[in-house]
Amino acid sequence: MKRPTLAVVAARAGVSKSSVSRVINGETTVAPEIRDVVMQAVRELGYVPNAAARNLVTRRTDAVAVVVSDPPKGVVTDDPLFSTVVRTVSRELEAVGRRVVLMLAESDESRARVERYVAGGHVDGVMLVALHGADPLPAALARMGLPVASFNRTAATDVPYVALDNAGGAELAVRHLLDRGRRRIATITGPLDLYESRERLEGYRTALRDTGRRSIVALGDFTRVSGAEAMRQLLEDDPDLDAVFAANDLMAIGALRTLHQAGRRVPDDVAVVGFDDIEAAAYTTPALTSVRSSMADQATATVRLLLALIKGGPRKPVIMPNDLVVRESS
Amino acid sequence: MKRPTLAVVAARAGVSKSSVSRVINGETTVAPEIRDVVMQAVRELGYVPNAAARNLVTRRTDAVAVVVSDPPKGVVTDDPLFSTVVRTVSRELEAVGRRVVLMLAESDESRARVERYVAGGHVDGVMLVALHGADPLPAALARMGLPVASFNRTAATDVPYVALDNAGGAELAVRHLLDRGRRRIATITGPLDLYESRERLEGYRTALRDTGRRSIVALGDFTRVSGAEAMRQLLEDDPDLDAVFAANDLMAIGALRTLHQAGRRVPDDVAVVGFDDIEAAAYTTPALTSVRSSMADQATATVRLLLALIKGGPRKPVIMPNDLVVRESS
DNA sequence: CACCCATCAGGGAGCGCTCCCTCACCCTTC
């Protein structure tokens, strides 16, 4: 069951190894008849080039590491971010013939593993997903001189990224609530070591400041549980609030649950707006108003950025626009 | 910025390449003082073995391909299956020092890419996730003689798998509804080219047959949308139904939405039970009763199975038990 | 004291591929 090598194919086709190599790699300086006889031999033998041997000599790998940090607490098992981003990224990279090596960075040990792996030159580039602001990994990777692109901004200023207009989206949401006549608008933030969270909070504050209203803030960590918990906290702090902007949909879903349990009607008593417009947002009761920000598009843009970097392109961040999808909850 | 090689380390340590190789690979037949001086040199130079060169000669890769087929229609972007399974599998494989190469099998083209890649001997084994029953890929991969383990059963009988006791779980759900006094119990199935769907339907039928009640069936495809649509269909077919068993939670969530829109109270008018107990199940209104079947455990078991196969273990399927989590919807 | 065997370091072939270099051949040009 031994796989045929270049030499075997060459012998079969009656040409040199060099010629076979040229044909395989699509070089143009090959006579058509040689090309044909080689292709024939390749087909007959079921030849597949050995990637290890090729990598060894070319020092390219055609592989990209996709490094995903665990979400807060590591308990969220069905967060749409992971699904959407990993899937989209994988699809895009495969389409251009690159291998995807998936790595989790959730502990110091796994982070070290990632660093070692990348340092080992096993990949042509690295794509970072959802790393905490304080994570030392982006900076460490950037220092290696390998192309690195990040899905969302990180603390490492020299790592180019693709991010949403988080502040703008949050402002959009809050202004919408103000337009609906809401006066006591609270927010549930994401973990504040993430840029997105801070920017969304900032957008919330900007929108309120313009109208002179005070902010009511509770901390969450992007999970449903934390949203439910934060909502409980908010109701306690300010029983008269009439609207909530949650920094993501998962927390908004948790908030809906708490409001339901507390007997508040949505949107009659309290309006709720989320962020991300995940698929589940359309299936809550009542359906959730949310800031739409196609994660898939953002993921695609990040892949493009990384591929451009690998080709030697400029290290410029990309900001994606977003808009508001109004449903029943507001 | 050239990375040091074995030879450089050997020169630095004043020993032979062979000795360095032995130290790196943890062989025991090395004198302690040689070991120390080599480790010292490795540390000083920041040496990382070149995987390509190693693979080339050992013909092992320490990599595993994780092949995921797209969910039905390819539109579900936040299905918990992908998240949970890929994440768990990745974690487990990384823990034993294996690389994870993620590949999507959603089109003929990508399927061919997977086959070519695996045939190329780039991986030590393959893990299949959620492939349609009729998918030719499992059989094709099995024919290559490489270890293959599947998360869920496939049509290829020679591919060992880890599956749930789907029929048993469905029976559990339906018997629970019967115990609650429900008499007209409908079901929403998954796509019937998946074994899980067929087995869950079979379990539903078995439970009903035992009590002589007739079955009311609508087809879904495991997405929320299809669940909502199927529920609409069911209400039309049999307005008097008083319970629904959905073959997964996503469809149950869709069904809840339709019932809400149709003005039926859950569980007063219609009881709903799902399958999988995904995280979202606890956050619906009302909270969803569901058959619990830890996807994470199943994923872990599949990894174990694959690793055992790589080591030459027996090709025995594994069946995981499940139980019922009763919440407000039933 | 000679011999044998066990232990462990070093030498070097070779894994399959690419790519540089050489060289053969043919066409063009004067």
Place this chain on the structure above:
DNA sequence: GAAGGGTGAGGGAGCGCTCCCTGATGGGTG
């Protein structure tokens, strides 16, 4: 008709590593 240039095939070194084999050394045994 000879020289020059261009085109394209073949030869072979070498990528970094492992692992087989050889050989040196030291300890145990008769």
